[in-house]
Amino acid sequence: MAEIRETTHDDKPLAATGDPAHAEYPRFRLMARIEHMTLLVSFTILCLTGLPQKFPFSPLSQWLVGTMGGIEMVRMIHRWAAVVLILGTVYHLLTSAYRLFVKQEDMRMLPDLKDGYDLRDTVAYNLGIIEEPPKMRKFNFGEKFEYWAVVWGTAVMIVTGFILWNPIAATQFLPGNFIPVALEAHGWEAVLAAVSIVIWHLYNVLVKHRNKSMFTGVLSHKIMEEEHALELERLEEGGDPWKVVPPAVLARRRKVYFAVASVVAVLALILVVWMFTFEDTAIIVAPAVTRDVFVPLATPSP
Ligand code: HEM
Ligand code: HEM
Known part of the structure; x- marks a missing residue:
């Protein structure tokens, strides 16, 4: 019987030849990079249009709202960016399900015991208790936590x-009392997310290393050696053996997958359209910016 060969992961050969210290190693496929870019843009817009509503009295918020054309425009931009975030999330769920159920790849983002040991050994290495840092896989404990x-x-x-x-x-x-709870949760989770992206994520990818892999798709030998030594060894040995999936099995899995995925995709689209059109009553979260309050001047009584 003919066999279809499916690579499990991005096991391409080294991108650079010659001196291994200057080699670059495959890290993210094009679609993963496009997904990250979509997340980066939608998340930034959501922060810029959401946080000024949470802190309406700050001069920076008022400047941002004014620059974007007023509070109603800000709320509309927030909703469009939310739709992009939701569609990106649905896409991520559907492609993850394809890789899991059809291609049956390993779930390399799932945390396991080795991540616990790697965390312990990283702390011990940083404190000078052990000589060698732990050798980590394609996604280390910090990246999994962040994901x-x-x-x-x-x-x-x-x-x-x-x-x-x-x-x-x-x-x-x-x-009804879930609504103020949702408002508090939404607002403070936004603060937490913005702060952790700026302090943790941007520190890791821009300050600790100049990691451009989410834009170029490849990672340098130096960062691979320091943060993904086991993955480096795996790639240098030629990657995993190709996973052979008989065509009948692949065709059967795809049929089930596409049936379920189409239903999920259509439901998600209906939900988004419904959300946009069902009601026009979203609560006003920034009263100070949205309403001109009429305050009569106090007139002295005769
Ligand atoms: C990570 C993404 C997001 C961030 C950082 C964010 C941030 C915020 C913040 C800070 C507020 C003001 C809350 C307050 O005053 O306490 C807000 C309001 C709001 N957000 Fe988000 N948000 C995000 C995603 C979403 C999503 C996915 C939706 C829709 C499903 C959404 C819908 C709204 C709505 C309806 C409001 C009320 C203001 C309005 O009517 O425009 N947000 N958001
Ligand atoms: C200027 C902004 C950003 C830059 C320069 C940036 C850069 C990067 C880079 C280089 C990686 C790959 C790190 C690796 O080698 O694994 C990465 C991964 C990732 N990024 Fe970003 N990113 C930015 C914003 C964001 C935002 C706003 C989010 C989400 C709200 C985000 C979520 C993620 C996630 C989940 C990963 C995978 C886990 C990890 O590797 O840490 N990024 N980013």
């Missing part, structure tokens, strides 16, 4: 954002 923090944070933002967007619909199946 799951983004997954969890995005889920919270989508659920609470949905409640703020459609408070009347939400109160059909939730008690």
Whole structure:
């Protein structure tokens, strides 16, 4: 029987030849880089249009709102960026499901015991207790933590954002006091996410190393050696053996996958359109900026 060969991961040969110290190693496929760019742009816009609503009295917020054309425009931009974030999330879920169920790749982002040992050994190495740093895999414990923090944070933002967007619909199946709770959760999770991206993520990728892999797709020998020594060894040995999937099995898995994925994609689209059009009553979270309050001058009584 003919066999279809599917590579498990990005096991291409080294991108550079000659001196291994100057070689570059495959790290992210094009679609992963496009996904990251979409997340980067939508997240930044959501912060720039959300945080001024949370802190409406700050001069910076007022300047941002004024520059973007006023609070109603800011709210509209926030919602369009939210739609991009939601569609990006659905795409990520569907492609992850394809890699998991159809190609049956390993779930390399799942934390396991080795991550615990790597964390312990990294601390011990930094304190000078052990001589050698741990050898880590393609995604180390810090990257896995960050990935799951983004997954969890995005889920919270989508659920609470949905409640703020459609408070009347939400109160059909939730008690009314969930709305102020959703507002607090949405606002403070936004602060947490923005602070951790700036302090942690940008420190790791821009300050600790000049890591451009999410834009170029490749990582230098130096960073690979320091942060992904096991992955470096794996790639230098030629990557994993190719996974051979009989065509009948592949065809059967794809059929099931595409049936389920189409339903999920259509439901997600319906939800987004419904969210945009169902009601126009999202609560006003920035009263100081949105309303001109009429305050009569105190007139002295005769
Ligand atoms: C990581 C992404 C996001 C960030 C950083 C963010 C940030 C914020 C912040 C800080 C506020 C003001 C809350 C307050 O005053 O306490 C806000 C309001 C709001 N957000 Fe988000 N948000 C995000 C994602 C979303 C999503 C996915 C949705 C929709 C599903 C959404 C819908 C809303 C709505 C409806 C409001 C109320 C203001 C308005 O009517 O425009 N947000 N957001
Ligand atoms: C200027 C802004 C940003 C830059 C320069 C940047 C750069 C990078 C780079 C170089 C990587 C690959 C690190 C590696 O070798 O594994 C990466 C990974 C990642 N980025 Fe960003 N990023 C930015 C903003 C964001 C934002 C706003 C988010 C999400 C809200 C985000 C989420 C992630 C995630 C989940 C990963 C995979 C986990 C990891 O490797 O840490 N990034 N980013």
